Amino acid sequence: MGQPVRAPATVAGPGIRGFGVGTRFTHMHSDEDMDTQIASMERLFQALGDATRLRILGLLLTGEVCVCDIHESLRIPQPKASRHLAYLRRAGLVDTRREGLWVYYRLADPGDALAATIRQTVTHALGHLTTVQRDATRLQKKTGCCLPAKAGAPTFACCEPRTRSVPGR
Numbered sequence: 024m025g026q027p028v029r030a031p032a033t034v035a036g037p038g039i040r041g042f043g044v045g046t047r048f049t050h051m052h053s054d055e056d057m058d059t060q061i062a063s064m065e066r067l068f069q070a071l072g073d074a075t076r077l078r079i080l081g082l083l084l085t086g087e088v089c090v091c092d093i094h095e096s097l098r099i100p101q102p103k104a105s106r107h108l109a110y111l112r113r114a115g116l117v118d119t120r121r122e123g124l125w126v127y128y129r130l131a132d133p134g135d136a137l138a139a140t141i142r143q144t145v146t147h148a149l150g151h152l153t154t155v156q157r158d159a160t161r162l163q164k165k166t167g168c169c170l171p172a173k174a175g176a177p178t179f180a181c182c183e184p185r186t187r188s189v190p191g192r
Contacts, residue, residue, distance in 0.1 A: 067138070070114035071145060075099065075107045080130070081155030083117060084146055085168035087129040096162040147179055 070076060078097055082088055094104035108128055111117045118131045130146075133139035149155045163169045 066114050067116070067141065070111055070116055073107070073110075075103065076111055077145075077149060077152075078155060078158055079104070079107055079111060079128075080116065080145065081149040081152065082158055082162055083128060083130045084149065084155075085159060085162060087120070087127045088162065088166075088168065090126050090128065092162060092166055093128065095165065096158050098161075144179070148181070151181060 071080075075097070079093060082093055082096055090101070090104060090108060093108070094101045097104065108117065112119060112128075115131055115134070117128045120127045120129070130142070133142050159169060
């Protein structure tokens with residue numbers, strides 16, 4: 024029997040990015056543009072569909088982080104951290120900077136309004152997760168980096184005060 028067929032290793036082709044610059048999600052007109060728009064959104068949500076990658080994004084809310092600090096804070100093997108960081112990079116969610124032997128990761132800038140909205144929502148939700156908060160605490164003990172305050176952040180339904188409805192009123 025032959026070798027199993029494997030999907031291509033890359034997540035996004037040239038010009039297709041998640042939070043970063045690339046394909047715009049708005050003002051598409053042709054069928055080809057619409058297909059590219061859907062493919063771009065699919066790649067973005069696939070990249071967000073993994074717990075390890077979400078935890079990594081949670082750490083990157085603190086700013087630029089070295090890969091060595093990421094794997095230690097998440098308590099995962101370095102090759103696993105690197106594999107997920109590469110996936111996030113190909114999806115356009117993170118950017119890198121190399122300094123000597125070390126690679127530093129940071130959240131990529133959103134490429135357009137829709138990508139910015141998705142990023143805002145995801146980063147807001149990550150701030151509510153206990154796991155992300157524990158990871159950030161471990162990172163803070165090691166590096167001094169901490170999650171930013173939510174001042175000036177948009178209000179989502181999860182943060183609105185709950186009102187009780189009083190029966191009969």
